[in-house]
Amino acid sequence: MFSFLKLYYSFLLICLSLFPSFLSRATPKYTLTPVTVTTLIDKNATWQHFDAFLDAGRGSHVRGLWELKKYFNHFGYLQGQNLNFTDSFDESLESAVAQYQANFGLSVTGKLDADTVAEVVSPRCGLADEVHGLGHQAMLHATNHFEYFPGQPRWARPMPITLTYAFSPLHMISALPLPKIKEVFNRSFDRWSSVIPVNFTEINDYMFADIRIAFYKGDHGDGEPFDGALGVLAHAFSPESGRLHLDAAETWAVDFGQEMSKVAVDLESVATHEIGHVLGLAHTTNKESIMYPSLKPRTRKLELTLDDIKGVQALYGSNPNYKFGSLLESDISSNQGTRFSIADIKVTTFLLVLMMWLHI
Numbered sequence: 001m002f003s004f005l006k007l008y009y010s011f012l013l014i015c016l017s018l019f020p021s022f023l024s025r026a027t028p029k030y031t032l033t034p035v036t037v038t039t040l041i042d043k044n045a046t047w048q049h050f051d052a053f054l055d056a057g058r059g060s061h062v063r064g065l066w067e068l069k070k071y072f073n074h075f076g077y078l079q080g081q082n083l084n085f086t087d088s089f090d091e092s093l094e095s096a097v098a099q100y101q102a103n104f105g106l107s108v109t110g111k112l113d114a115d116t117v118a119e120v121v122s123p124r125c126g127l128a129d130e131v132h133g134l135g136h137q138a139m140l141h142a143t144n145h146f147e148y149f150p151g152q153p154r155w156a157r158p159m160p161i162t163l164t165y166a167f168s169p170l171h172m173i174s175a176l177p178l179p180k181i182k183e184v185f186n187r188s189f190d191r192w193s194s195v196i197p198v199n200f201t202e203i204n205d206y207m208f209a210d211i212r213i214a215f216y217k218g219d220h221g222d223g224e225p226f227d228g229a230l231g232v233l234a235h236a237f238s239p240e241s242g243r244l245h246l247d248a249a250e251t252w253a254v255d256f257g258q259e260m261s262k263v264a265v266d267l268e269s270v271a272t273h274e275i276g277h278v279l280g281l282a283h284t285t286n287k288e289s290i291m292y293p294s295l296k297p298r299t300r301k302l303e304l305t306l307d308d309i310k311g312v313q314a315l316y317g318s319n320p321n322y323k324f325g326s327l328l329e330s331d332i333s334s335n336q337g338t339r340f341s342i343a344d345i346k347v348t349t350f351l352l353v354l355m356m357w358l359h360i
């Protein structure tokens with residue numbers, strides 16, 4: 001009886017340890033409908049006309065293609081190029097497209113296929129992406145996708161750190177009430193605080209705050225002008241600058257039930273992303289992560305993924321109250337950056353119950 005129980009429990013333990021990873025690797029039983037059409041959000045919004053470049057590849061010559069080259073150059077691709085861009089789809093544009101596809105987790109074709117164009121026209125953060133050359137992801141970043149700014153700057157103060165933040169007294173938006181904006185930033189800061197020993201506290205003195213939040217339209221003096229509806233949504237500077245700017249021309253939303261515009265952008269998702277930059281994280285290649293560069297209109301993305309958490313904890317260490325950390329350590333390699341799948345846990349539980357029932 002004893003040995004039977006022992007065997008039984010060993011079997012259960014083995015199943016418990018095997019099933020979650022086995023299930024997460026199994027091929028999905030359903031396939032997603034492939035993206036074949038680039039849906040235009042608003043013809044006039046920034047970059048939407050890039051859909052004219054659909055299916056262009058090496059050797060193509062398309063009017064206005066120079067503008068796309070400028071786009072890639074601005075976001076960290078096609079660097080070191082003569083800025084006198086032509087409309088020819090040349091070899092360097094092909095490798096820029098391939099690098100972009102690798103960074104965004106798209107299939108690397110070097111062509112402007114539908115998925116790639118859909119990503120290019122998506123609104124995004126104004127900061128450039130980290131470009132390391134093809135093959136880098138596969139070799140160095142098999143598990144970790146998070147990135148830092150050159151030199152890995154962070155807020156170099158003794159831990160635990162308290163950073164102050166303030167809202168510009170002059171450059172805010174009137175479409176949303178200030179208390180609503182403050183609530184959004186309160187939650188966004190607290191989200192990062194919960195995983196690292198860094199606290200944020202609001203002060204009224206804008207000039208003396210570590211982190212200064214402002215909404216600007218167009219050119220606002222830092223060499224990174226905003227571009228109107230969609231396109232670039234916001235940008236923030238690496239440590240210890242503390243500047244966090246949002247494009248005042250966006251239709252910022254806190255509740256899509258109230259804000260019906262099809263170009264509405266979720267303020268909290270963008271705030272959470274930009275605070276990641278303020279702390280020292282650059283763009284990740286992991287689609288699910290907060291630090292992924294783009295965000296579709298009318299989309300909310302608020303949860304820090306393991307990729308975000310590992311990245312920021314490597315800079316500041318873990319918040320002592322963050323209990324989840326050690327628990328997840330063993331799953332980090334296989335589940336890097338993905339949210340914990342409740343479904344997998346449920347299936348495992350179901351199998352356990354089923355096995356027990358069969359044994360009784």
Ligand SMILES: *[C@@H]1O[C@H](CO)[C@@H](O)[C@H](O)[C@H]1NC(C)=O
Pocket residue numbers: 044
């Ligand atoms: C787009 O721009 C054109 C010309 O600038 C204007 O006439 C048209 O009303 C705009 N359309 C939208 C949907 O804003």
Ligand SMILES: *[C@@H]1O[C@H](CO)[C@@H](O)[C@H](O)[C@H]1NC(C)=O
Pocket residue numbers: 084
């Ligand atoms: C840019 O390219 C065009 C066409 O190749 C050429 O005529 C022009 O001189 C170039 N300008 C500069 C500044 O290189």
Ligand SMILES: *[C@@H]1O[C@H](CO)[C@@H](O)[C@H](O)[C@H]1NC(C)=O
Pocket residue numbers: 160161162198199
């Ligand atoms: C940060 O907040 C936590 C919880 O509110 C608190 O225990 C801790 O002392 C704070 N740290 C600092 C540096 O204020």
Ligand SMILES: *[C@@H]1O[C@H](CO)[C@@H](O)[C@H](O)[C@H]1NC(C)=O
Pocket residue numbers: 185186187189190200201202
């Ligand atoms: C958010 O608000 C709560 C409640 O007022 C406060 O305890 C917390 O410190 C605030 N967090 C930030 C980041 O301001």
Ligand SMILES: [Zn+2]
Pocket residue numbers: 125126127273274277283292293
């Ligand atoms: Zn960004």
Ligand SMILES: [Zn+2]
Pocket residue numbers: 220222224235245
């Ligand atoms: Zn700015």
